[in-house]
Amino acid sequence: MKFYMVKLVHKRTGIVLYKFGITKSYDIMDRFDHTRYPERARYVDFNISPIFSLFTDNKTAMDLEEKFLGLYPKIDLNNILNENYNSRNLTGITEIRLLDEFQAKCVMSELYKLKKRK
Numbered sequence: 001m002k003f004y005m006v007k008l009v010h011k012r013t014g015i016v017l018y019k020f021g022i023t024k025s026y027d028i029m030d031r032f033d034h035t036r037y038p039e040r041a042r043y044v045d046f047n048i049s050p051i052f053s054l055f056t057d058n059k060t061a062m063d064l065e066e067k068f069l070g071l072y073p074k075i076d077l078n079n080i081l082n083e084n085y086n087s088r089n090l091t092g093i094t095e096i097r098l099l100d101e102f103q104a105k106c107v108m109s110e111l112y113k114l115k116k117r118k
Contacts, residue, residue, distance in 0.1 A: 001022055001023075001024060001055070001056060001057065001058045001060075001061040001062075002022065002023050002024070002025070002026075002028070002053050002054065002055050002056075002061065003020075003021075003022050003053065003054045003056060003060070003061040003064040003065060004020070004021055004022070004023060004028045004031075004050060004052060004053040004054075005018060005019070005020050005021075005050075005051050005052040005053075005068070005107065005108075005111065006018065006019050006021075006028065006032075006048055006049060006050050006051060007048070007049040007051050007104075008046040008047075008048055008096065009046060009047040009048075009049075010045060010046055010081055011045055011046060011047060012045065012081075013081055013082075015080060015081060015098075017046075017075075017077075017096050017097065017098055017099075018096070018097050018098075018099050018104060018107075019092060019095050019096045019097070020064075020065050020068045020069055020095055020097070021065060021092055021095050022061040022062060022064075022065050028050040028053055029048065029050065031092075032048055037091070038089075039087070039088055039089065039090075039091045040089075040090070040091055041089050041090075042083075042085055042089045042090040043090065045083070051108065052108065052111045052112070052115075054111070054114070054115055064114075065095070068107060069095060069097070071107075072097040072098075072099060072103070073097075074094060074097075075096065075097060075098045077090075077093060077096060080098065
């Protein structure tokens with residue numbers, strides 16, 4: 001299992017968001033492939049950049065996802081971006097967070113420290 005963090009830049013507004021998640025895919029970007037999965041269709045609205053990943057056991061991956069999702073509040077993505085996203089066209093919508101630059105750097109610092117210990 002792989003825990004990951006990606007940076008999502010909304011193409012129309014330029015608003016930067018982050019997504020924490022887990023995947024079985026070797027390539028994180030497979031997780032956002034809209035050509036094979038119609039429920040991922042609206043990810044084309046974003047420039048997506050993987051910024052962290054860690055291969056680990058299932059429990060650790062799920063614990064990391066839960067930890068980082070719990071640190072930052074859920075957001076109303078449609079209100080922020082003035083769009084109409086839902087779980088049928090943007091899977092993982094509840095795992096997207098709005099972090100400021102300082103928060104994102106703190107998360108990255110913590111993740112890379114964790115990776116060095118593994």
